[in-house]
Amino acid sequence: MKSPKIRFLGAAGTVTGSRFLLETGAARVLIDCGLFQGEKSIRQRNWEPFLVPPREIDAVVLTHAHIDHTGYLPALCRDGFSGPIHCTPATADLTEMLLEDSARISQEDARYANRKGFSRHHPALPLYTVEDAKEAAEQLRTAAFNRWFRVAPGFEVRYRHAGHIIGSAMVEARVSADGGDPVRVLFSGDIGRYDAPLVPDPTEPEDCDVLVIESTYGDRSHPESRIEEQLEEILRKGIPRGATILFAAFAVGRSQQLVYLLDKVMDEIGMTVPIHLDSPMAANATKIYRRYPEESGLENVDMRSGSSPVFGKNVYLHRSADESRRLNDLTGPRVIIASSGMMTGGRILHHLKRCLPDENNLVVLGGYQAAGTRGRRLQNGEKTIRIHGQEIENRAETAQLTGLSAHADANELLRWVKDLPAPKQTFIVHGEDDAREVFAKRLQNERGHHCILPEHGSTHELQKL
Structure with missing residues (x-):
């Protein structure tokens, strides 16, 4: 019996470009579909062919609406993805707006570059258009928090509050391959801060076999001053x-x-x-x-x-x-x-x-x-x-x-997992290498996790406890 797999198509060794592909012999589900931001060598990945043919992906599940988690959707849909894009209701409203704005900025930047002549490309082109963004938004499908639902054969997911922005969720997934017992995978998304204005506190995580956790501030603490x-x-x-x-x-x-x-x-x-x-x-x-x-x-x-x-x-x-x-x-x-x-x-x-x-x-x-x-x-x-x-x-x-900051710092991330029994595998993502290395050591030493720092494009078999 083959085990489910995860492929790290983004946010591995960098904070942005959230893209995690769950695979079985029956289906492929993409968790997030974000833009890469930051250094030019990282941003150029937005222009490269997607590492998996978009038409071979069955569904997308979003953690929240920020562009580094959703911003590649118009290109993915334009290039062949025709399945549902699942998210919470507030995330759907925000994503539709953010994608159109992202497309508009991309088009305006291209026009401005062509008018001023400072682009190295002639002509400068947008990554995608407003029409592409509108068509992608038509594929959005909403589900409430705290309810399991099926997204593809062998895949069930549930949203829990992440406390990052309105509508933001951690995604629990139950993934079955060849009819075997499901592997429980928890994607933290971006974990928010406790007692922050205008958002709920992050929900405590439930037991899982595999944890995919962010580490944006994994090597630092926010100041104590209010x-x-x-x-x-x-x-x-x-x-x-x-x-x-x-x-x-x-x-x-x-x-x-x-x-x-x-x-x-x-x-x-x-x-x-x-x-x-x-x-x-x-x-x-x-x-x-x-x-x-x-x-x-x-x-x-x-x-x-x-x-x-x-x-x-x-x-x-x-x-x-x-x-x-x-x-x-x-x-x-x-x-x-x-x-x-x-x-x-x-x-x-x-x-x-x-x-x-x-x-x-x-x-x-x-x-x-x-x-x-x-x-x-x-x-x-x-x-x-x-x-x-x-x-x-x-x-x-x-x-x-x-x-x-809307991101939990290292101490708050450790607070979030304090009552979580150590999973079989903990993948550290959404962090620059220094941050995730420091956080991995703390998570191993203080919580007993077996931490893995995946590389961009790498594939790993998911293991049960």
């Missing part, structure tokens, strides 16, 4: 000197938490300035948060515009490109929140070009910055940042808002 204290320090520093305080934040999850917390802190310290949420996607995502109050902890909150903690009292939503450009004519002090969170594309780039040369301004990094991204370069203190083919002088002050 996020409100960090925001107060940033506001007290930037507002008196008339700064434009530019927050780089993911449009889904981080932006909503930032608005909620900034509005709260401004009230507490009596320093109120406009908060500009410069992202049509973030504005639309905020509406989705309001659609699922039971997941965002807003069941008992007055959701009328102007009083909702998701919008805030001093928040201005900017949807159109013209509205975004007009922000460049405004002086500080004010707060601008724009994506992408790692500064790989989107409106944040135009704000950076204006803000970086001015030493009065503050650029705030709101979470993990992958190697090779502009966010990592700013984090490293580089004096020039390349944007749209130009070298932009960096004189602005950079601040790190680590407490707002």
